[in-house]
Amino acid sequence: MKTSKTINKLIIFFITFTLVSCTKDYPEPLIPISEKYDDGIFVTCEGNFNSANGSLSFISDDGVVENNIFNSVNGFPLGDIVQSITIIDTTAYIVVNNSGKVVVADAGTMEYISEISVTTPDHMTAISNDVAYVSDWNDFSENGFVHVIDLKSNEITNSIQVGHQPGEILYSNGYVFVIESGVWPDAGNSISVINVESETIVENIIVAANPINMALNENILWVLSKGETGYDENFQEISVTPGSLTSINTTSLQVDNVIELHEGKIPRSLVCNDNLLYFRNGQSIFSQSVDASELNAIEIITGNFNNEIICYDDHIYSAYVPSYDQSGEVYKFSTNGVLENTFQVGIAPGNFGF
Amino acid sequence: MSSGIKIILMKRIIILLFFCPCFVMAQDILIQVPEVNFIEKRSNLHQIGSKQWTIDSVLTKNSYSLSNLLRQFGPIYVKEYGALSSSFFRGSTASHTQLLWNGIPLNSLSTGQADLSIFPTNIFSDVKLNAGGNSTLFGSGAIGGSIELNNTIETNLKYDGIINYTSGDFGLISKSFFYQINNNKSNLNFHFSKSESENDFEYINTGLPENTVEIQEHAYKSSFQYLMNYTRRKDKFSSGFNLWVSNNFREVPVGMLSSNPMAVQWDDAIRTKFFFNRYLTNYSLKLTHAFLTENFEYQSNTISSHLHTKYHFSSLNINRNFKKLVTYFGLNFQNRSVYSNYYSEIANENLLACFISLKHQLNRFTTTASLRKEIHPVYSVPLLYSYGHNFSVSSNLIWKLQISKNFRAPSFNDLYWLGDGAMGNTDLLPELALNSETTLEYKRVSFTLFSNMVDNMIYWQPNSESVWVPQNLKQVWSRGSELKYNYKNEIDKVNLISQFSYAYTISKINNSDIENDNSFDKQLAYVPIHKASCLINLDFNKWKFSLINSLNGKVFTTSDESSDLASYFISDLIINYQLNFHSASIDIKINNLLNKSYQVYEWFPMPGRHLITSFNFKF
Numbered sequence: 001m002k003t004s005k006t007i008n009k010l011i012i013f014f015i016t017f018t019l020v021s022c023t024k025d026y027p028e029p030l031i032p033i034s035e036k037y038d039d040g041i042f043v044t045c046e047g048n049f050n051s052a053n054g055s056l057s058f059i060s061d062d063g064v065v066e067n068n069i070f071n072s073v074n075g076f077p078l079g080d081i082v083q084s085i086t087i088i089d090t091t092a093y094i095v096v097n098n099s100g101k102v103v104v105a106d107a108g109t110m111e112y113i114s115e116i117s118v119t120t121p122d123h124m125t126a127i128s129n130d131v132a133y134v135s136d137w138n139d140f141s142e143n144g145f146v147h148v149i150d151l152k153s154n155e156i157t158n159s160i161q162v163g164h165q166p167g168e169i170l171y172s173n174g175y176v177f178v179i180e181s182g183v184w185p186d187a188g189n190s191i192s193v194i195n196v197e198s199e200t201i202v203e204n205i206i207v208a209a210n211p212i213n214m215a216l217n218e219n220i221l222w223v224l225s226k227g228e229t230g231y232d233e234n235f236q237e238i239s240v241t242p243g244s245l246t247s248i249n250t251t252s253l254q255v256d257n258v259i260e261l262h263e264g265k266i267p268r269s270l271v272c273n274d275n276l277l278y279f280r281n282g283q284s285i286f287s288q289s290v291d292a293s294e295l296n297a298i299e300i301i302t303g304n305f306n307n308e309i310i311c312y313d314d315h316i317y318s319a320y321v322p323s324y325d326q327s328g329e330v331y332k333f334s335t336n337g338v339l340e341n342t343f344q345v346g347i348a349p350g351n352f353g354f
Numbered sequence: 355m356s357s358g359i360k361i362i363l364m365k366r367i368i369i370l371l372f373f374c375p376c377f378v379m380a381q382d383i384l385i386q387v388p389e390v391n392f393i394e395k396r397s398n399l400h401q402i403g404s405k406q407w408t409i410d411s412v413l414t415k416n417s418y419s420l421s422n423l424l425r426q427f428g429p430i431y432v433k434e435y436g437a438l439s440s441s442f443f444r445g446s447t448a449s450h451t452q453l454l455w456n457g458i459p460l461n462s463l464s465t466g467q468a469d470l471s472i473f474p475t476n477i478f479s480d481v482k483l484n485a486g487g488n489s490t491l492f493g494s495g496a497i498g499g500s501i502e503l504n505n506t507i508e509t510n511l512k513y514d515g516i517i518n519y520t521s522g523d524f525g526l527i528s529k530s531f532f533y534q535i536n537n538n539k540s541n542l543n544f545h546f547s548k549s550e551s552e553n554d555f556e557y558i559n560t561g562l563p564e565n566t567v568e569i570q571e572h573a574y575k576s577s578f579q580y581l582m583n584y585t586r587r588k589d590k591f592s593s594g595f596n597l598w599v600s601n602n603f604r605e606v607p608v609g610m611l612s613s614n615p616m617a618v619q620w621d622d623a624i625r626t627k628f629f630f631n632r633y634l635t636n637y638s639l640k641l642t643h644a645f646l647t648e649n650f651e652y653q654s655n656t657i658s659s660h661l662h663t664k665y666h667f668s669s670l671n672i673n674r675n676f677k678k679l680v681t682y683f684g685l686n687f688q689n690r691s692v693y694s695n696y697y698s699e700i701a702n703e704n705l706l707a708c709f710i711s712l713k714h715q716l717n718r719f720t721t722t723a724s725l726r727k728e729i730h731p732v733y734s735v736p737l738l739y740s741y742g743h744n745f746s747v748s749s750n751l752i753w754k755l756q757i758s759k760n761f762r763a764p765s766f767n768d769l770y771w772l773g774d775g776a777m778g779n780t781d782l783l784p785e786l787a788l789n790s791e792t793t794l795e796y797k798r799v800s801f802t803l804f805s806n807m808v809d810n811m812i813y814w815q816p817n818s819e820s821v822w823v824p825q826n827l828k829q830v831w832s833r834g835s836e837l838k839y840n841y842k843n844e845i846d847k848v849n850l851i852s853q854f855s856y857a858y859t860i861s862k863i864n865n866s867d868i869e870n871d872n873s874f875d876k877q878l879a880y881v882p883i884h885k886a887s888c889l890i891n892l893d894f895n896k897w898k899f900s901l902i903n904s905l906n907g908k909v910f911t912t913s914d915e916s917s918d919l920a921s922y923f924i925s926d927l928i929i930n931y932q933l934n935f936h937s938a939s940i941d942i943k944i945n946n947l948l949n950k951s952y953q954v955y956e957w958f959p960m961p962g963r964h965l966i967t968s969f970n971f972k973f
Binding site for chain 1: 436560561562563608609610611612613615655656657774775777813815816818819820868869870871872873879911912913914916917956957
């Protein structure tokens with residue numbers, strides 16, 4: 001009898017321990033359905049590689065930031081490395097690089113519509129409201145792809161093999177231009193040109209080492225190259241080539257001009273607005289007229305940013321990633337460099353879209 | 355010295371050397387013959403001022419891997435994802451735990467971490483945990499704590515061999531064999547163990563538009579272990595060797611939302627250790643040489659990584675005993691050479707360490723102090739020190755204190771990596787830590803307060819060219835408390851043993867060189883503030899029940915506390931039944947008894963309730 005009492009006591013002890021340690025189930029957050037994402041700018045926040053914590057932030061024109069909007073609306077996350085966003089008509093195409101998909105959502109409400117499977121997508125560009133091209137690293141392999149996508153069925157209709165790690169992609173004059181960026185220490189140095197009629201590569205334009213961004217001004221495609229730093233086997237710098245801007249005529253597919261940028265800095269990010277090119281070089285944002293044939297840039301902002309910039313609504317937005325395991329920041333500047341606002345966004349803000 | 359005392363002393367040496375020299379046993383012996391100086395392992399000095407505990411053999415015999423064992427038991431937090439599993443002692447980082455096999459460091463030279471998922475637990479005589487810094491004893495990496503895997507000779511075994519067959523859900527099959535040949539002068543034993551698992555459990559993918567039930571794919575793992583230990587004793591000598599051949603293969607799973615590059619990984623190692631010990635009345639001399647080779651290979655659709663390591667570890671330990679003072683002096687030479695297809699050339703380093711330790715006993719006061727100096731060609735390590743004491747305030751109450759300076763050297767990858775968008779940095783400084791802790795032990799309860807300040811923390815960050823480079827960027831202060839309680843009772847042939855542990859850990863960034871760092875003064879990612887575990891063993895007649903409960907508190911998944919993973923409570927149950935036939939026994943282990951759905955690392959699924967059945971036959 002005593003034994004059974006002891007056992008009873010023990011059972012009670014087990015159960016108590018189990019109950020006390022149970023965690024509460026919190027209710028799901030209420031899903032806002034009336035939210036509209038029409039007047040403002042989207043920020044894609046990559047998240048950390050393999051952590052699937054990429055997200056989308058939205059900064060409205062009246063300066064209100066809302067984070068993690070896709071998850072709030074749909075109740076599930078975007079995935080691993082939210083690389084870029086392209087708005088075509090009223091639909092948002094959100095490129096989720098390491099989840100191998102392009103998520104299709106309503107650009108106004110962010111409601112999930114569908115998704116397109118692509119191995120390792122990077123950027124997307126529309127050539128019409130029915131057809132878009134998406135660049136694909138193809139699992140980091142030596143040869144990437146550019147896929148042609150039918151936006152009615154959200155299916156890949158053709159795949160064109162291109163060089164190592166295709167990045168930004170732009171459409172102009174019947175051609176799609178795609179940066180072949182390579183992976184450090186194997187620098188890329190070329191732009192592949194695809195004729196959208198034949199869906200084949202018609203030209204491979206050589207530019208300065210490490211092309212990273214492109215911007216279009218009428219018939220001129222501007223390509224920003226980071227330049228190259230060489231190291232010896234003890235990691236000592238042995239050679240440095242400065243970054244540069246290459247202008248390419250999108251009709252003749254010829255290089256018009258190459259403008260070498262300031263030495264000793266690594267440029268990143270290029271946008272074109274109102275006949276002005278804005279680019280970041282090191283910790284500063286410069287502007288230069290599209291008509292200038294040599295370096296004539298004015299430093300308009302110096303600050304703390306290390307990712308993409310964009311011009312939107314006569315303002316410059318710039319992203320900062322303190323590290324890949326915490327919230328990033330977006331700064332809003334007037335075009336003459338006055339800081340107007342700072343927004344805390346998701347992890348690793350990279351690209352913008354509107 | 356009379357021959358009687360000499361015999362007692364010899365016995366004692368043998369017992370201490372060849373038995374499992376756990377704390378309780380050493381204490382018992384000490385009580386029996388208090389007037390004689392005793393020779394013990396230098397690594398056990400950590401007990402003075404800090405804590406060392408041996409994990410119950412019920413758990414070590416029933417765990418698939420070290421990762422599996424530590425995740426469920428004790429105050430250590432274990433982070434498992436993909437092919438990697440790392441441990442976090444007291445809010446430190448993954449490279450702040452030193453894993454040792456018979457005193458030889460096992461942490462990967464390339465990463466500085468030990469992947470706990472490839473280390474079995476059932477081929478060792480004991481698994482010990484040392485919480486707190488002990489770099490003066492073990493060198494680099496022992497900042498948060500250390501884990502010892504030991505093979506000691508067990509002369510009191512009632513059998514010569516064990517055959518074990520285990521099978522379980524998700525394709526788990528494991529076979530192991532142990533046999534020993536024992537005579538007065540020598541002992542030879544070997545373990546052989548082979549296991550494989552498909553690991554293809556079901557889970558609900560909550561990250562998809564519809565919460566679909568998926569099966570974990572590409573997660574097969576297999577392991578082969580062969581271990582041989584030989585010891586020969588003659589008069590005042592003992593010598594022998596340990597040989598451990600380990601082959602591990604696994605498919606590397608990815609998170610439920612990430613693309614699968616179908617990676618596979620091989621971790622193969624041959625580890626040997628030779629030792630020669632000489633004992634005189636008040637001296638002992640120990641010579642050790644270990645040689646470890648490791649082959650690591652990782653293949654995915656596009657990434658191919660090879661690593662080949664050769665590691666020589668030689669040490670000389672001299673121990674001299676005075677009346678109330680025990681002194682240790684030692685030299686340790688290491689040659690480490692790593693070939694990697696991601697290094698520009700074979701990285702070859704020599705390391706010399708010299709150390710001295712003292713232990714002094716005066717009535718109720720036991721004190722220890724150690725100094726260690728390491729000489730390394732790439733970075734300089736300051737003089738390391740440690741001080742600890744145990745003070746018996748009364749027969750039931752012990753007060754412990756320990757203060758130590760510890761370090762973690764930059765790993766070979768930190769220094770020499772080159773490729774795939776990342777680059778090592780030979781200008782890195784070692785991470786330096788100042789640890790202090792104090793413990794009160796009253797009967798079966800122990801309460802500890804600790805503080806651990808780590809400076810020069812190494813973080814990989816992209817530089818202005820977007821190339822990932824490691825830098826000494828942050829200072830982290832971890833502090834907290836630990837509570838441990840043991841309970842034993844026997845009522846009507848029912849034997850109850852219960853062990854409870856609770857750890858409260860605050861581990862925050864104290865200083866950062868990153869501009870606008872939002873992680874300042876925030877809890878480190880994946881360091882739970884609360885972790886509790888409770889082991890209950892119940893023995894009666896031929897039945898033995900073990901219930902292992904663990905509560906892992908909420909963890910932040912980002913360094914700025916912006917997102918988190920919910921806490922989870924997991925119970926495992928082991929039922930053991932002794933058959934009448936040849937001390938055979940059957941073990942049934944039910945993991946995740948309550949069938950909880952949880953994540954240890956964001957978006958990496960964990961298995962629900964599953965069953966493992968094991969049959970043991972002793973002869």
